[in-house]
Amino acid sequence: MVYDMNPQMKERIERTIRNLEKHNIHGLFVADENELRMKLQEWIPEGSTVAVGDSMTLSETGIIEMLRNGNYHFLDKYRPGITRAEKQDIYRRSFSADTFLCSTNALTETGELYNVDGNGSRVAAMIYGPDQVIVVAGINKIVKNLEEAEERVRKTAAPLDAKRLQKKTPCVSLGYCVDCQSDDRICNDVVIIKRQFVKGRIKVIIVGKPLGY
Numbered sequence: 001m002v003y004d005m006n007p008q009m010k011e012r013i014e015r016t017i018r019n020l021e022k023h024n025i026h027g028l029f030v031a032d033e034n035e036l037r038m039k040l041q042e043w044i045p046e047g048s049t050v051a052v053g054d055s056m057t058l059s060e061t062g063i064i065e066m067l068r069n070g071n072y073h074f075l076d077k078y079r080p081g082i083t084r085a086e087k088q089d090i091y092r093r094s095f096s097a098d099t100f101l102c103s104t105n106a107l108t109e110t111g112e113l114y115n116v117d118g119n120g121s122r123v124a125a126m127i128y129g130p131d132q133v134i135v136v137a138g139i140n141k142i143v144k145n146l147e148e149a150e151e152r153v154r155k156t157a158a159p160l161d162a163k164r165l166q167k168k169t170p171c172v173s174l175g176y177c178v179d180c181q182s183d184d185r186i187c188n189d190v191v192i193i194k195r196q197f198v199k200g201r202i203k204v205i206i207v208g209k210p211l212g213y
């Protein structure tokens with residue numbers, strides 16, 4: 001279903017895409033999940049190896065199912081019954097995948113990707129390894145600048161993720177980050193992608209509705 005966006009949001013999306021392009025990151029807007037799937041089928045060759053980073057957005061939009069059921073060599077870290085060792089093997093093999101799919105914790109209107117990771121497997125593959133990285137982001141991920149990006153992670157993304165992962169961290173009960181020193185802390189690697197050497201290696205698809213958190 002197409003989400004009804006206000007004109008200000010449309011301007012913010014256009015500004016974000018313009019600034020991503022200035023940083024050698026390809027930006028694209030799609031209206032909904034159907035357009036998203038069509039674009040991914042166009043960009044991901046059949047038979048190629050695909051890996052994913054942890055992302056509610058990819059589950060919500062049906063992309064994980066698309067990869068499972070499609071003609072891809074999908075490194076499925078969500079496979080039921082997967083062992084810890086098998087998962088770690090997938091993390092390492094993800095670096096040589098043809099395509100790495102993920103979302104982002106925040107996407108700035110100034111054209112940067114801001115991410116905070118627990119074990120670094122997602123941000124590492126975003127930075128280097130896979131031939132192409134496709135980032136899928138709902139409009140709720142768009143923030144004005146890096147300052148707002150950090151705020152978004154501390155007040156929204158990380159506490160909700162810690163809750164989903166059933167971590168014993170203070171943010172789960174407080175609802176905001178207190179920069180804990182918990183053994184369960186999920187915020188260990190803070191990565192800002194400001195620009196790409198290889199033009200178009202990272203592609204950002206903004207879907208015209210809120211997705212993930």
Ligand code: SF4
Pocket residue numbers: 154158159162169170171172176177178179180181182184185186187
């Ligand atoms: S640093 Fe700790 S308190 Fe802050 S969001 Fe991460 S896990 Fe929660």
